Amino acid sequence: xxxxxxxxxxxxxxxxxxxxxxxxxxxxxxxxxxxxxxxxxxxxxxxxxxxxxxxxxxxxxxxxxxxxxxxxxxxxxxxxxxxxxxxxxxxxxxxxxxxxxxxxxxxxxxxxxxxxxxxxxxxxxxxxxxxxxxxxxxxxxxxxxxxxxxxxxxxxxxxxxxxxxxxxxxxxxxxxxxxxxxxxxxxxxxxxxxxxxxxxxxxxxxxxxxxxxx
Numbered sequence: 001x002x003x004x005x006x007x008x009x010x011x012x013x014x015x016x017x018x019x020x021x022x023x024x025x026x027x028x029x030x031x032x033x034x035x036x037x038x039x040x041x042x043x044x045x046x047x048x049x050x051x052x053x054x055x056x057x058x059x060x061x062x063x064x065x066x067x068x069x070x071x072x073x074x075x076x077x078x079x080x081x082x083x084x085x086x087x088x089x090x091x092x093x094x095x096x097x098x099x100x101x102x103x104x105x106x107x108x109x110x111x112x113x114x115x116x117x118x119x120x121x122x123x124x125x126x127x128x129x130x131x132x133x134x135x136x137x138x139x140x141x142x143x144x145x146x147x148x149x150x151x152x153x154x155x156x157x158x159x160x161x162x163x164x165x166x167x168x169x170x171x172x173x174x175x176x177x178x179x180x181x182x183x184x185x186x187x188x189x190x191x192x193x194x195x196x197x198x199x200x201x202x203x204x205x206x207x208x209x210x211x212x213x214x
Contacts, residue, residue, distance in 0.1 A: 004176065004189060005042070012040045012176065012189065014082050015048050016169035018102075021081020022050040022074055023198070024165050025157055028210045029070040034195035038172055042187040050078075051195065061126060068123040069150055069212045075112045075119075076154040079103045081165050084158070092162030094155050120146050157210060164203050171201075 004012070019036050027033050034051030052074065058064050079102040083095035103113040120143055124131075128142050158165065176189040198204050 003178070004173075008040060008042060008044070008189070009173065011044050011046070012038065012173045013086075013169060015040065015046045016172040017084055017165060018078040018082040019048045019050045020165045020169040020172065021077040021079075021084075021158060022052065024081075024161050024168065024207055025077035025154070026050070026052045026074045027204070027207045028157060028161060029073060029212065030209060031070070031074065033198070036172060036193045036198065037191070038176065039188060039190040040176075041189075065123060065126055066212050068119050068126075069153075072116055072119050072123070072150045073154040073157065073212070075116050076103070076151060077158055078112055080155060080158045081162075081169075084162050084166055086166075092159055092166070094158055096155070116147075120150075153212065161207065164207060167203055168198075168201070 016038055019038060023033055023036050032053035034053070036048075036050045038046070038048045040046045054071070056067065058067055076099075079099040080094045080096075082102055083098045084092055103116070104110065105113070123146055124139070124142050127146065131138055131142065133139075172191055172193060175193065176191040178186050179188045179190055180186055181188070
């Protein structure tokens with residue numbers, strides 16, 4: 001959007017990358033998806049969301065483990081995608097240290113991280129049912145193994161689908177409009193891309209179906 005100040009546009013693109021990271025990886029991993037929304041203000045605050053349906057049939061412990069891993073990947077993907085370089089950059093690599101900082105609350109993704117922490121404990125409880133609850137060192141090691149494996153797989157997926165993520169994020173920002181506010185200067189830009197609109201886009205239709213353990 002031409003009238004958006006450059007600094008605000010750069011900020012909006014980072015947050016758009018975050019939301020499209022959730023959206024694209026969710027679709028790649030088989031989740032039903034809906035609307036993607038984004039709102040940013042002149043003072044660099046934001047609110048965004050990618051609607052993902054978590055309802056699914058789970059008929060075995062293996063299916064439960066796979067579902068938990070997929071959900072963790074979707075949550076990790078937002079922070080990773082937020083660190084992707086600009087669309088014109090030839091190298092599409094995740095900045096791992098920055099992604100970790102985003103998750104731990106420096107940039108507003110602490111809710112994603114809180115969910116990840118709970119999900120990894122549930123996954124560990126299922127994957128290692130015989131661990132003594134008093135064995136804190138072993139439990140810490142098991143949690144680390146799960147987290148490192150899911151993090152690594154998510155990074156592979158985000159980097160493989162980086163062009164799709166950044167392309168859709170750019171489209172999201174291009175469609176932002178300034179919101180009229182009665183009696184005071186308008187300082188908020190927002191956009192909603194509905195699930196139906198997104199599914200009509202060729203890049204969305206081209207998102208590959210991926211396996212957790214591929």
